[in-house]
Amino acid sequence: MRAVLCEHYCDPKDLVIRDIPAPAPGEGQVAIDVEAAGLGYADALNVRGGYQLKRPLPFVPGSEVAGRVAAVGAGVDAALVGRRVMALSNGALAERVVASALQTVVLPDNVPSESAAGCLVTYCTALYGLETCGQLRAGETMLVLGAAGGVGLAVIDVARALGVRVIAAASSAEKIALAVKHGAEFGVDYSQAEWRKALTARNEGHTIDVVYDPVGGPYAETALRCLAPGGRFLVIGFATGEIPRIPLNLTLLKRCSIVGVDWGGYMRAAPGNNRPILERLVSLLASGRLTPTATSVHPLDEAPEMLQRLMDRRSLGKPVVRIA
Ligand SMILES: NC(=O)c1ccc[n+]([C@@H]2O[C@H](COP(=O)([O-])OP(=O)(O)OC[C@H]3O[C@@H](n4cnc5c(N)ncnc54)[C@H](OP(=O)(O)O)[C@@H]3O)[C@@H](O)[C@H]2O)c1
Structure with missing residues (x-):
C-alpha cells in the first residue's frame, strides 16, 4: 500500500x-x-x-x-x-x-x-475541553485564540452547538473572516498591539467567561487578562512554540482558573475514557448540530x-x- x-x-x-x-x-x-x-x-x-x-x-x-x-x-x-x-x-x-x-x-x-x-482529534478535544474541563454553560461567551486553525474552527462549532457565544482571535483579516464564517460572532486581530482594547470595545455589555488557547506565546497573558471573575482559561497547546509564564497573581485578582486540557493524556489514562466522547460526537453529527467541514x-x-x-x-x- x-x-x-x-x-x-x-x-x-x-x-x-x-x-x-x-x-x-x-x-x-x-x-x-x-x-x-x-x-x-x-x-x-x-x-x-x-x-x-x-x-x-x-x-x-x-x-x-x-x-x-x-x-x-x-x-x-x-x-x-x-x-x-x-x-x-x-x-x-x-x-x-x-x-x-x-x-x-x-x-x-x-x-x-x-x-x-x-473532526476526530479536534472535536473530541473540544468536547472534553469545554464540557469536562471548562464546565461551559449555555449563554456564556468564549474567546478562541488561533481561531482559524483546525482546533479553533472545531471549538467554534462545538461551542455554538452548546449555546455559547464565540469571539475569534487570529492574525489576519482572512483568518478572522474564516472564523466568522464558521460561527464566531466577530473577530479581533491579535497581531495588533492594542487587541485587548479592540476586543473590549466590540464586546461591550458582555463578559469573557472562557478562553480556549491552542497557541500560547505572548497572546496567552493578554487573553487571560480579558477574563471575567470566575472565568476559566483552557490550556490546549502551544502552536507558537513558546510556553507562556503567567503571573499567578492574575488568577487571584480575577478569581479565575487555569485548566490544562490534555485530551490525549486523558485517553491514554484508560482505554475506555474516550468512548463516551466519540459516541456523543457521532450523535451530534447525526442530528446535524455539528457541521465539520x-x-x-x-x-x-x-x-x-x-x-x-x-x-x-x-x-x-x-x-x-x-x-x-
Ligand atoms: N490539548 C489537546 O488535547 C490538544 C489536542 C489537539 C491539538 N492540540 C494542540 O493545539 C494546537 C493547534 O493545533 P491545530 O491543529 O489547530 O494547528 P493549526 O491548524 O496550525 O492552528 C494553530 C494556529 O496557531 C496560530 N499560530 C500562532 N503562531 C504560530 C506558529 N508559530 N506556528 C503555527 N501556528 C501558529 C495560527 O493562527 P494565527 O496565525 O491566527 O495566529 C494557527 O492557525 C497544537 O499545539 C496542537 O498540538 C492539543
Missing part, C-alpha cells in the same frame, strides 16, 4: 511516500481502507520529533481517518466489515490503517468522509507540503487528505 513515511525526524516537507506492507488487524482491532485522513499541527510536530511522546522510527504520520472496515481481528463484531467508520489511529496517512475497535465508530450517512476524517482537500502526495504549512503558520482551517 502507499503511505507517507517518516524515516528520520525531519521537516514535514522532507517526508517520503513509499510502498509498504498493509497492516493486519490484531485482537480488538479493525483494518480500515482509508478514504480520507485529517492533518493537524501535532502530526507535523511528531514528524519533527518535537511532540511530547516520540513515535519510534520509521512511522507513518497521521492520527485520524474515515473509511470502510476491510477486516476485523479477534473479539470484534464481524458485522462491522464493510461499514463506513471514523477512527483515531496512528499511521493515518496510508491506504490502510488498523485502529482499536474502541476508537472506531460507525459514521452517520449524512457526514462525508472528508468532514469526518478531519474540510477547509481544503488534497491528494496523498501533497500531505508533506500541507504538514509543512501547519508548522510554518501558513495553513488555513482544517486540511484533509483524500486517499481513496
Whole structure:
C-alpha cells in the first residue's frame, strides 16, 4: 500500500511516500481502507520529533481517518466489515490503517468522509475541553485564540452547538473572516498591539467567561487578562512554540482558573475514557448540530507540503487528505 513515511525526524516537507506492507488487524482491532485522513499541527510536530511522546522510527504520520472496515481481528463484531467508520489511529496517512475497535465508530450517512476524517482529534478535544474541563454553560461567551486553525474552527462549532457565544482571535483579516464564517460572532486581530482594547470595545455589555488557547506565546497573558471573575482559561497547546509564564497573581485578582486540557493524556489514562466522547460526537453529527467541514482537500502526495504549512503558520482551517 502507499503511505507517507517518516524515516528520520525531519521537516514535514522532507517526508517520503513509499510502498509498504498493509497492516493486519490484531485482537480488538479493525483494518480500515482509508478514504480520507485529517492533518493537524501535532502530526507535523511528531514528524519533527518535537511532540511530547516520540513515535519510534520509521512511522507513518497521521492520527485520524474515515473509511470502510476491510477486516476485523479477534473479539470484534464481524458485522462491522464493510461499514463506513471514523477512527483515531496512528499511521493515518496510508491506504490502510488498523485502529482499536474502541476508537472506531460507525459514521452517520449524512457526514462525508472528508468532514469526518478531519473532526476526530479536534472535536473530541473540544468536547472534553469545554464540557469536562471548562464546565461551559449555555449563554456564556468564549474567546478562541488561533481561531482559524483546525482546533479553533472545531471549538467554534462545538461551542455554538452548546449555546455559547464565540469571539475569534487570529492574525489576519482572512483568518478572522474564516472564523466568522464558521460561527464566531466577530473577530479581533491579535497581531495588533492594542487587541485587548479592540476586543473590549466590540464586546461591550458582555463578559469573557472562557478562553480556549491552542497557541500560547505572548497572546496567552493578554487573553487571560480579558477574563471575567470566575472565568476559566483552557490550556490546549502551544502552536507558537513558546510556553507562556503567567503571573499567578492574575488568577487571584480575577478569581479565575487555569485548566490544562490534555485530551490525549486523558485517553491514554484508560482505554475506555474516550468512548463516551466519540459516541456523543457521532450523535451530534447525526442530528446535524455539528457541521465539520474540510477547509481544503488534497491528494496523498501533497500531505508533506500541507504538514509543512501547519508548522510554518501558513495553513488555513482544517486540511484533509483524500486517499481513496
Ligand atoms: N490539548 C489537546 O488535547 C490538544 C489536542 C489537539 C491539538 N492540540 C494542540 O493545539 C494546537 C493547534 O493545533 P491545530 O491543529 O489547530 O494547528 P493549526 O491548524 O496550525 O492552528 C494553530 C494556529 O496557531 C496560530 N499560530 C500562532 N503562531 C504560530 C506558529 N508559530 N506556528 C503555527 N501556528 C501558529 C495560527 O493562527 P494565527 O496565525 O491566527 O495566529 C494557527 O492557525 C497544537 O499545539 C496542537 O498540538 C492539543
